[in-house]
Amino acid sequence: MLFRQLFDATSWTYSYLLADPASGDAVLIDSVFEQHLRDAALIRELGLALRYTLETHAHADHVTGAWLMREHVGSAIVVSASSGAQGADRYVDDGDRIEVGSLALEVRATPGHTSGCVTYVTADHAMAFTGDALLVRGAGRTDFQEGDARRLFRSIRERIFTLPPACLLYPAHDYAGRTVTTVREERAFNPRLGGEAREEDFVGYMNHLGLPHPRQIDVAVPANLRCGKPADGRGTPARPSFGPLVYTHGGIWELGPLWVAEHRAELQLVDVRNDAELDGELGQIEGARSMPLDVLRDRLGELDRRMPIVTVCQSGVRSAQAARILEASGFVEVANLAGGMIRWQELGLPVARRRSP
Numbered sequence: 001m002l003f004r005q006l007f008d009a010t011s012w013t014y015s016y017l018l019a020d021p022a023s024g025d026a027v028l029i030d031s032v033f034e035q036h037l038r039d040a041a042l043i044r045e046l047g048l049a050l051r052y053t054l055e056t057h058a059h060a061d062h063v064t065g066a067w068l069m070r071e072h073v074g075s076a077i078v079v080s081a082s083s084g085a086q087g088a089d090r091y092v093d094d095g096d097r098i099e100v101g102s103l104a105l106e107v108r109a110t111p112g113h114t115s116g117c118v119t120y121v122t123a124d125h126a127m128a129f130t131g132d133a134l135l136v137r138g139a140g141r142t143d144f145q146e147g148d149a150r151r152l153f154r155s156i157r158e159r160i161f162t163l164p165p166a167c168l169l170y171p172a173h174d175y176a177g178r179t180v181t182t183v184r185e186e187r188a189f190n191p192r193l194g195g196e197a198r199e200e201d202f203v204g205y206m207n208h209l210g211l212p213h214p215r216q217i218d219v220a221v222p223a224n225l226r227c228g229k230p231a232d233g234r235g236t237p238a239r240p241s242f243g244p245l246v247y248t249h250g251g252i253w254e255l256g257p258l259w260v261a262e263h264r265a266e267l268q269l270v271d272v273r274n275d276a277e278l279d280g281e282l283g284q285i286e287g288a289r290s291m292p293l294d295v296l297r298d299r300l301g302e303l304d305r306r307m308p309i310v311t312v313c314q315s316g317v318r319s320a321q322a323a324r325i326l327e328a329s330g331f332v333e334v335a336n337l338a339g340g341m342i343r344w345q346e347l348g349l350p351v352a353r354r355r356s357p
């Protein structure tokens, strides 16, 4: 079997590409919306045909790339029947099998983090993809969505820990750089439910995690219940041809600050903040052209249509709006600076303190 573990550094999510090398048929587990170009490129380069995107559950911390991958490569969307998601092509239940070429995955219901959580297990029980049910030395939170610590304890003990001790377990996230574990390891060392831990221990532990509310939950859960389809149903705008672009769920092409800093000379930087902000503590990027958002439409003639444009503001919100205005005016080579001047400054990139003449 061909196997690739992929990582999204923004949401700390692992996606998994599995394929039958003989037929080229592939599945992608827990894809991330903003990573669809990366994933599609890998699939193309490896000569694979993506048959399914699979979800372990309706995620609260990122939007799935399932809908976008279906738009781009025609893959069918698979979700669990109890996830509550609408618009999938196939709904699976406990005991179902997903087959592409010689590759077969067994569906095990592992509710508790959400009520629709499933674990995908390879037919030989050598690998399992546990989503947020079981993490490396941890377990998915049970304090939002339909979280239920007792249910999760039983799911892990009865449906995951009963796999062979050497079975490799691949989680949907890790926050400490770990990539994989095994049933044997988690049974021995998982501090929440390994060793002699009983259900009451686990429930007590999980009920006192005291974690903040997930930042993305209000956007991610509704979007994932539509399998990642944007609320306004729009398609992807024309793709600019420069830079390592990321397409956001908000419908904007973005570039990271490090790439923009390295390629500044090849770009037109358009700063859409107002005059007073340019003198503020965030400063501005040397050579950026000041075109405040409220006059942008009137000044489009000043821009060179042959040179790629990167829009800039304080946090990346107004500049996203500016990128939309430019796209609507026929500019294709446009991208937004992700995170705006705030992220630019956090990364220690150079700023000009004085206003350029």
Ligand SMILES: [Fe+2]
Residues within 6 Å of the ligand: 057, 058, 059, 060, 061, 113, 132, 140
């Ligand atoms: Fe989750």
